[in-house]
Amino acid sequence: MRVLSGIQPTGHVHLGNYLGAIRGWVEDQHHYDSFFTVVDLHAITQDQDPAELSAAVLELYATLLGSGLDPELSTIFAQSQLNEHPALAWLLECTATYGELHRMTQFKDKGKGSESVRAGLFTYPVLMAADILLYQADRVPVGEDQKQHLELTRDLAIRFNHRFGETFVIPEPAIPKVAARVMDLQSPERKMSKSQATPLGILYVLDRPEEIKKKISRAVTDAESQAAYDPSKRPGVSNLLEIFAAVSGTHPAQIAERYSSYGTLKADLTAALVAELEPVRLRTEEYLADRAELVRIMNHGAEKARAVAAPTLARAKEAMGFIVG
Ligand code: TRP
Numbered sequence: 001m002r003v004l005s006g007i008q009p010t011g012h013v014h015l016g017n018y019l020g021a022i023r024g025w026v027e028d029q030h031h032y033d034s035f036f037t038v039v040d041l042h043a044i045t046q047d048q049d050p051a052e053l054s055a056a057v058l059e060l061y062a063t064l065l066g067s068g069l070d071p072e073l074s075t076i077f078a079q080s081q082l083n084e085h086p087a088l089a090w091l092l093e094c095t096a097t098y099g100e101l102h103r104m105t106q107f108k109d110k111g112k113g114s115e116s117v118r119a120g121l122f123t124y125p126v127l128m129a130a131d132i133l134l135y136q137a138d139r140v141p142v143g144e145d146q147k148q149h150l151e152l153t154r155d156l157a158i159r160f161n162h163r164f165g166e167t168f169v170i171p172e173p174a175i176p177k178v179a180a181r182v183m184d185l186q187s188p189e190r191k192m193s194k195s196q197a198t199p200l201g202i203l204y205v206l207d208r209p210e211e212i213k214k215k216i217s218r219a220v221t222d223a224e225s226q227a228a229y230d231p232s233k234r235p236g237v238s239n240l241l242e243i244f245a246a247v248s249g250t251h252p253a254q255i256a257e258r259y260s261s262y263g264t265l266k267a268d269l270t271a272a273l274v275a276e277l278e279p280v281r282l283r284t285e286e287y288l289a290d291r292a293e294l295v296r297i298m299n300h301g302a303e304k305a306r307a308v309a310a311p312t313l314a315r316a317k318e319a320m321g322f323i324v325g
Contacts (some may be wrong), residue, residue: 003032003174004137006039006079006083009056011194013063013228015203016182016278019246024141024176026068034074035305036064039077041086042128045121046110059288061298063205066284071297078173081302084309088130089123092156092315095163096126100155105148129153135311136169144175162317168312182243185219206281212301216240216270228257237262238258244269246274 005025007017028034040057059080069076079085101107104125111117128149132140140150150173154254157168182192186201194202203215220236227250231238239253244265248255259265287294319322 001032002035002136003028003139003141004035004037004132004171005141006037006042006131007042007060007064008039009053009055009060010089013060014182014192014205015205015243016192018205018280019150019182019243020143020277021177022067022069025064025074028076028141031069032139035137035308036069036074036076037131037305038064039128040133042124045118045124048261049182056312057208058291058294059284062284062287062294063280065287065297066280067088067205068280071110071301075301075304075308076297077301078298081111081298081304081308082134084306085127085130086135087133087223088313088316089127089318092129092133092160093123093126094282095159096152096156099264100152101125104152113133122198123183125149126156129156131173132167133157134312136308136312137154137171138169139174141174141176144181147173148177164316167316167319182246183235183239183282185215185239188220188239191303195198203273205277206284207277208281210218210271211279212277213270216266216273219266221262225261226260227256227265229256237265240265240269244272247272257266 003025005021007013007021013022025034025036037069038060040053040056043053061076061078064076065071068096101122107122107124111121125148128146131154132150132153140153142150150171154170157170157323161167161170183196184190184192184196184201185203186198190196192202200215200218203212207215221240222234222236224234224237225239227237229232229241230241237256238252241255243249244255245252247269255265259268314324
């Protein structure tokens, strides 16, 4: 079984990315033939700054390694290192329809019907399909918000196989249930998100212990004193309990029973988060301190990725009638 997932290098990695995605990947690499990619080509569909892009790619790549992704066990690379991705995306774009892409809710949300929206934002889901299909992935861990893109990926693969002959594996989405949604610490009715960050609402994996302490101690709760898990009525404290449960591998309601004061709940949660994140931060900083070595590891990942992606692209081209070799 092969797994593939991707993450965008936009802003720093936050707790939602870590608990909802990265930690699951670290687990997956022990059970599946695993491919993980920093989708930097997807990061230029909206305004971008070249210096920020390169810094963000290196930081994210280092954070993946610091979180425990092992470049020997998994294949870890940046999407832009392989021209196979945009090449297959073009072939697939010529099988996808305007109407199909126009129905993508993420495009509608981000594009807001504007004329000046980039064409790349419109075709974004096809590039994502190429990311997945190039590696013949069986299983794709993604958040709930990416389900529609996965459906499109499956449709495109089925259509291609039908029209040009068996070429692609049809992938299945894998939506994690644990901590799939870590909420903003200041506005707990809203997902923790890079695009809507309030300064104290978002906890970054590379935050120092004092920063974690500050953000957790100021996290919004409610006027009750006894902790209880009730996401709709008591979103703030429920989010803290959910985070605590995800970090300690228990259930939110069980943790709630142990606390009569928010002060001790917050202190213990801070300690648990620091214990989880501090080693990640220290390892990530070590990787970031040696840029040449980090780039060497990236190149090694890209080489392993190419060994799978290049033959898939060749098969797809040949199936469509291009002269290959
Ligand atoms: N679109 C995904 C997101 O925004 C990122 C992504 C790009 C991805 N290519 C992928 C995820 C391939 C899984 C597989 O989260």
